[in-house]
Amino acid sequence: MNLPPLMSPPVHTERILPWLVLHTCPAPGHGYVTACLVARTRAAEPEQIAGVDVALQTWTDSERARVLDRLGCVQLGVRNGALTMVYSAGDAAHLPAMIGGCAAAWDDATGDPVRARAEAARHAWLSGATPAAASRRAFYDHLYAPAPPLLHDTVAPGQLATCSAPQVGEARAGIRGRGLVHLLVVGQADHDLVRDTALECLSGWRPAADPEPEPLQTPAMAAVTPVAQHAAQWGGCHIRLGAPAPGREDDDLTAFNVALLIAGGAFPSRLVTLVREDSGLAYRITAATVRHLDAPVAVIEADCSPASAPRVVDEIRRCLASLASRGPTQAEVDTARRYVQGSSAIALSSLASRAQWLGSKIALDVDREHECLWHKRLYSLTVDDVRAAASRWLDPDRFTGIVQGGEQR
Amino acid sequence: MQKLVQESPVCIQLDNGLRVVAFHVPEAPAAAVCVHYGVGFRSEPRSGFAHLFEHAMFQSGGRHFDAVYSVGGTANGSTLPDYTEYSQAVPTDAVRTVLELEASRMARLDLDQAQLRNQIAVVREEIRTNVTTRPYGGFPWTVLPCHLYTSWYNGHNGYGDLADIIDTTVEECQAFHAAYYSPGNAVVTVCGGIDPQRAVTAAAQAFDSIPARPVTALELDADTCAGRVSGVHADAVAPRPAFALGWPMPDPSTSPVMYRAMVVLAFYLGGPGLPLRRALDDCGADVSCSAGFFGPWRARHPDTMVVTVTHPASRRGDDLAAVVDKHLRPDLTAFRPEDVAAATARCATDALRPLTDIQSLASALGVSELLWSDPAGVFTLPGRIEATTCDEVAAAGLYLSEAPSALVTTGANR
Numbered sequence: 001m002n003l004p005p006l007m008s009p010p011v012h013t014e015r016i017l018p019w020l021v022l023h024t025c026p027a028p029g030h031g032y033v034t035a036c037l038v039a040r041t042r043a044a045e046p047e048q049i050a051g052v053d054v055a056l057q058t059w060t061d062s063e064r065a066r067v068l069d070r071l072g073c074v075q076l077g078v079r080n081g082a083l084t085m086v087y088s089a090g091d092a093a094h095l096p097a098m099i100g101g102c103a104a105a106w107d108d109a110t111g112d113p114v115r116a117r118a119e120a121a122r123h124a125w126l127s128g129a130t131p132a133a134a135s136r137r138a139f140y141d142h143l144y145a146p147a148p149p150l151l152h153d154t155v156a157p158g159q160l161a162t163c164s165a166p167q168v169g170e171a172r173a174g175i176r177g178r179g180l181v182h183l184l185v186v187g188q189a190d191h192d193l194v195r196d197t198a199l200e201c202l203s204g205w206r207p208a209a210d211p212e213p214e215p216l217q218t219p220a221m222a223a224v225t226p227v228a229q230h231a232a233q234w235g236g237c238h239i240r241l242g243a244p245a246p247g248r249e250d251d252d253l254t255a256f257n258v259a260l261l262i263a264g265g266a267f268p269s270r271l272v273t274l275v276r277e278d279s280g281l282a283y284r285i286t287a288a289t290v291r292h293l294d295a296p297v298a299v300i301e302a303d304c305s306p307a308s309a310p311r312v313v314d315e316i317r318r319c320l321a322s323l324a325s326r327g328p329t330q331a332e333v334d335t336a337r338r339y340v341q342g343s344s345a346i347a348l349s350s351l352a353s354r355a356q357w358l359g360s361k362i363a364l365d366v367d368r369e370h371e372c373l374w375h376k377r378l379y380s381l382t383v384d385d386v387r388a389a390a391s392r393w394l395d396p397d398r399f400t401g402i403v404q405g406g407e408q409r
Numbered sequence: 410m411q412k413l414v415q416e417s418p419v420c421i422q423l424d425n426g427l428r429v430v431a432f433h434v435p436e437a438p439a440a441a442v443c444v445h446y447g448v449g450f451r452s453e454p455r456s457g458f459a460h461l462f463e464h465a466m467f468q469s470g471g472r473h474f475d476a477v478y479s480v481g482g483t484a485n486g487s488t489l490p491d492y493t494e495y496s497q498a499v500p501t502d503a504v505r506t507v508l509e510l511e512a513s514r515m516a517r518l519d520l521d522q523a524q525l526r527n528q529i530a531v532v533r534e535e536i537r538t539n540v541t542t543r544p545y546g547g548f549p550w551t552v553l554p555c556h557l558y559t560s561w562y563n564g565h566n567g568y569g570d571l572a573d574i575i576d577t578t579v580e581e582c583q584a585f586h587a588a589y590y591s592p593g594n595a596v597v598t599v600c601g602g603i604d605p606q607r608a609v610t611a612a613a614q615a616f617d618s619i620p621a622r623p624v625t626a627l628e629l630d631a632d633t634c635a636g637r638v639s640g641v642h643a644d645a646v647a648p649r650p651a652f653a654l655g656w657p658m659p660d661p662s663t664s665p666v667m668y669r670a671m672v673v674l675a676f677y678l679g680g681p682g683l684p685l686r687r688a689l690d691d692c693g694a695d696v697s698c699s700a701g702f703f704g705p706w707r708a709r710h711p712d713t714m715v716v717t718v719t720h721p722a723s724r725r726g727d728d729l730a731a732v733v734d735k736h737l738r739p740d741l742t743a744f745r746p747e748d749v750a751a752a753t754a755r756c757a758t759d760a761l762r763p764l765t766d767i768q769s770l771a772s773a774l775g776v777s778e779l780l781w782s783d784p785a786g787v788f789t790l791p792g793r794i795e796a797t798t799c800d801e802v803a804a805a806g807l808y809l810s811e812a813p814s815a816l817v818t819t820g821a822n823r
Contacts, residue, residue, distance in 0.1 A: 342481020
């Protein structure tokens with residue numbers, strides 16, 4: 001099957017070293033290039049996660065990062081947990097420095113480890129000081145009873161502050177020593193030229209251990225339990241409800257994704273209309289699938305006042321129940337399909353989002369066969385398919401959750 | 410740095426005064442459509458009105474979000490001091506539809522009291538989510554201006570208090586629309602995988618029939634305080650103390666070199682591994698710095714240079730503010746060329762970033778046309794920033810050290 005052109009940017013993939021796969025993708029733009037290194041950290045214990053965090057922070061303060069700064073390149077972002085992506089972006093003329101810079105992220109120990117530890121701990125502390133962050137921690141502990149550490153964005157500030165130098169060194173070696181590493185270059189750069197540059201920059205950056213990825217481990221979930229409410233000092237509430245969602249091999253996946261989109265996955269969804277536009281109960285309400293290896297969770301989140309929280313939870317449950325029992329309309333399914341198509345066109349029109357889109361597919365091993373199957377299902381989807389998926393996965397009684405903030409009721 | 414953009418944006422002005430900017434991004438399967446109106450919270454009749462009005466515009470003529478979503482796109486709005494931005498990203502074949510939607514709400518505000526009442530509730534929840542329950546929410550842009558500027562329009566909180574907007578009527582919204590949402594006070598920008606001449610023609614067809622209306626303009630003065638004024642802002646959820654220092658920036662129209670140097674200075678003061686950040690790191694403090702509350706060249710004069718520091722309770726904010734002041738003065742802390750070069754490179758890269766994203770680029774082109782009548786300036790900006798010298802940045806530091814300023818502290822009650 002041919003993929004719709006909007007969703008299928010041409011990617012040239014080549015294994016250029018036993019441990020390194022190069023992907024290049026032309027992109028709209030004017031000479032700006034993004035280079036992205038994708039690797040699995042495999043960090044699963046708090047000590048390992050702390051080591052990765054501090055290693056990344058050390059890099060920010062390192063001489064190599066400053067060299068990149070002076071060239072006009074910039075680190076765009078890093079994701080931790082099951083995978084790590086390091087971006088550089090800048091003028092195409094600086095591609096060698098960017099590719100070398102991505103790799104050097106893991107090796108450069110010139111940054112001040114004391115400063116890095118303190119800074120990582122401060123960031124963890126500040127980013128955890130909101131109802132949403134507290135709710136995320138409580139929710140995953142509730143759902144997985146308790147959550148494996150890798151599901152948390154980071155670890156406790158105290159663990160970061162006391163992270164030892166051997167832990168940081170082990171994290172660095174672990175990142176570059178496990179499985180395949182992928183180099184993705186998006187923008188107006190010739191594949192052969194990028195290959196030569198990558199070989200020159202990365203040949204000496206060898207993995208220490210086996211070249212094949214370790215199998216992904218699916219975290220086990222606890223039994224679904226009723227919604228719990230946690231009191232805290234905030235004047236607002238963060239509601240987070242979730243339930244296990246279909247994995248990527250599940251036949252229901254496409255229909256479920258469309259059902260969740262109709263429920264709350266895009267701005268004029270049923271939940272936004274009910275909770276925000278018709279009743280003004282919340283400013284933000286969203287529904288999305290959060291993937292943790294292959295243990296995906298459908299998560300619905302809303303911010304509202306403590307007084308409104310019970311009503312918002314009721315509205316969410318009513319909305320899910322209606323979708324699960326009566327299904328969507330044909331118009332909703334058609335609109336959702338157009339939205340999926342439009343979103344990919346928008347994502348592919350910008351360099352960073354195109355790199356993120358492709359980087360995520362690489363990291364999650366979404367190959368062309370998967371992609372074709374997904375599109376085939378999307379375009380042949382019926383109202384009955386979506387209703388059946390909603391009935392299996394969006395029944396409100398499957399959901400558990402946290403209401404974080406406000407007074408104890 | 411190589412010249413990244415070889416083309417210029419296409420710009421026209423319709424008979425009704427509307428300006429249209431179009432720029433082609435080859436091979437992009439989508440396009441961004443922005444409409445910028447030359448009215449923001451500095452022009453509003455009472456605190457929070459312009460932002461509420463932005464919400465009301467999305468209700469006009471049915472629900473704008475639904476219409477954009479149904480063609481596979483996304484939409485958003487934002488209200489800044491001197492302009493309000495309505496932005497959409499859509500597959501290229503839906504550009505004409507979005508232009509017609511925008512033209513419809515520019516021509517006429519179609520709103521009833523029930524819709525308005527509901528949006529007042531949504532704004533209340535937005536402020537609760539983004540300001541009152543979020544540590545450092547809205548800090549310092551909602552609380553510092555009232556100390557630094559003496560006039561209401563420069564100094565008030567643009568997010569607003571619910572008490573000020575709760576009784577807003579549809580008639581007041583209609584009057585605001587008539588005064589400020591005229592074609593002559595707006596710029597339409599189309600940017601993406603669409604031929605710019607086709608985009609301009611589509612825009613002309615959509616907007617040409619809207620009659621010209623008088624343009625209401627606000628005369629702004631830099632009515633600053635004298636010396637340094639201090640204030641305290643209560644924040645019950647801030648996990649540790651913080652302070653913000655603000656200074657009025659020079660006018661970018663009359664002092665472009667000094668303004669540009671100040672933009673680089675912001676990267677110098679907040680940059681990792683650079684002198685101020687290292688000095689504050691040693692005290693366990695974080696620093697961020699911004700030329701302009703919402704970024705440089707995003708507001709008319711006067712805009713504000715702001716340094717924000719969060720720090721341990723064991724450190725006195727006044728002592729750390731003195732560290733910031735010391736790093737502004739070349740006679741007390743040397744501006745090393747290699748440090749300024751690092752800040753300049755980072756600043757130039759920051760100016761490049763919008764060129765890689767159709768939505769950011771459409772926004773930048775529209776703002777540059779609306780405020781500075783220079784959309785092409787977006788493309789020459791990285792080069793101009795790179796030309797900034799160490800002496801110019803040191804002079805910008807000295808300028809601030811002699812300027813009036815405001816110091817607002819928060820989070821000290823925990």
